[in-house]
Amino acid sequence: MNTDGLIVVDKPAGMTSHDVVARIRRLAKTRRVGHGGTLDPMATGVLIIGVNRATRLLTYVIGAEKSYAATIRLGESTITDDAEGEMTATVPAGHVTDEAIRAGLAAQVGEIDQVPSAVSAIKINGERAYKRVREGETVEIPARRITVHRLDVLDIRRPADRDVVDVDIDVTCSSGTYIRAIARDLGTGLGIGGHLTALRRTAVGGMTLDAASTLAELEERAPDVIGLPLTEAARRAFPQRIATEEETRVLRHGGPLPAVGIEGPYAVFDPAGEVLAVVSERDGRARAEIVLAPA
Numbered sequence: 001m002n003t004d005g006l007i008v009v010d011k012p013a014g015m016t017s018h019d020v021v022a023r024i025r026r027l028a029k030t031r032r033v034g035h036g037g038t039l040d041p042m043a044t045g046v047l048i049i050g051v052n053r054a055t056r057l058l059t060y061v062i063g064a065e066k067s068y069a070a071t072i073r074l075g076e077s078t079i080t081d082d083a084e085g086e087m088t089a090t091v092p093a094g095h096v097t098d099e100a101i102r103a104g105l106a107a108q109v110g111e112i113d114q115v116p117s118a119v120s121a122i123k124i125n126g127e128r129a130y131k132r133v134r135e136g137e138t139v140e141i142p143a144r145r146i147t148v149h150r151l152d153v154l155d156i157r158r159p160a161d162r163d164v165v166d167v168d169i170d171v172t173c174s175s176g177t178y179i180r181a182i183a184r185d186l187g188t189g190l191g192i193g194g195h196l197t198a199l200r201r202t203a204v205g206g207m208t209l210d211a212a213s214t215l216a217e218l219e220e221r222a223p224d225v226i227g228l229p230l231t232e233a234a235r236r237a238f239p240q241r242i243a244t245e246e247e248t249r250v251l252r253h254g255g256p257l258p259a260v261g262i263e264g265p266y267a268v269f270d271p272a273g274e275v276l277a278v279v280s281e282r283d284g285r286a287r288a289e290i291v292l293a294p295a
Contacts, residue, residue, distance in 0.1 A: 001223070002226040002230075003051070003226070004226070005227065005228050006061075006226070007024065007049040007050075007051065007218070007225055007227045007228070008207050008211045008213065009048075009049055009212060011039050011045060013044050021035050021049065027218055027222040035047055036050065040084070045201035045209060046203060048204050051226060056290045057237060060265065064175065064204050066201060067173075068170070068179050069154075069198075069200045070170075070183070070198060070199045072187075072194050072195070072196060073195055075165060075192050081181065082180050091191070092192070093192045094165070096192060098156050104189045105169065105186055107189070108182055109150070114146050116178050144176055146177045148173045154169060154170055155167070172203075205236075211227065230275055239267070241267070241279075242268075243268050251276045251293075257279070258285070262286075265289055278290045
């Protein structure tokens with residue numbers, strides 16, 4: 001049974017990422033469990049969980065590009081920029097054209113400066129922004145440079161029973177992008193407000209919903225819950241280099257290897273194909289960022 005590796009979880013709505021971690025700790029019978037990139041309770045989909053030594057890979061998982069399917073409601077604003085927050089304004093939206101909606105979203109593609117949602121986990125002077133907002137403060141969060149690689153409009157729907165517009169989108173973006181902020185900024189730009197009503201993460205790097213397990217499926221397999229053993233996870237996440245026997249000995253003890261011109265970080269494997277370390281090259285040497293093999 002594998003005890004070190006990654007689990008691609010299909011997170012259900014209504015749970016925090018920490019709730020999922022707590023459940024996996026119980027199923028895997030270990031305290032050494034972490035997640036790679038928070039999902040809001042409302043959101044569903046791909047949440048990467050690291051177990052035991054694979055928790056050290058989560059730093060790289062968090063930085064990977066991500067893909068989402070989402071629904072934006074135009075004509076209604078909320079304090080959280082999503083459906084979980086109290087509604088703050090309603091503005092008739094039926095007059096807004098499909099062309100204006102598509103143009104407003106197209107303006108958010110590429111490298112842009114995005115202001116995260118005020119109700120977020122970002123720390124302002126050492127305290128979470130959402131805590132300050134709930135205490136009645138007005139929070140100013142500085143803009144962050146993010147990249148929206150792709151933003152496709154899948155459907156624009158106009159419900160018959162209310163003066164709103166629902167827009168289904170598919171997004172691939174850099175780490176740190178707030179899909180809630182895309183919804184808010186589209187509504188602001190159109191002068192009618194907007195918020196997110198549905199969010200499903202479909203991929204983190206190369207790990208997609210196709211490889212994801214529900215918590216119910218993991219319960220059935222427990223304690224054998226590892227979906228991607230450590231070596232397989234490293235192959236999926238990084239470029240690869242095979243070490244010689246001597247290089248394996250050096251790397252196991254944290255020593256440097258000669259550079260070979262691979263853009264890092266990349267994973268180094270021993271001659272038998274087991275992962276040794278994640279390294280980066282600089283000054284003619286490949287130095288370990290993390291050593292994954294036992295010494």
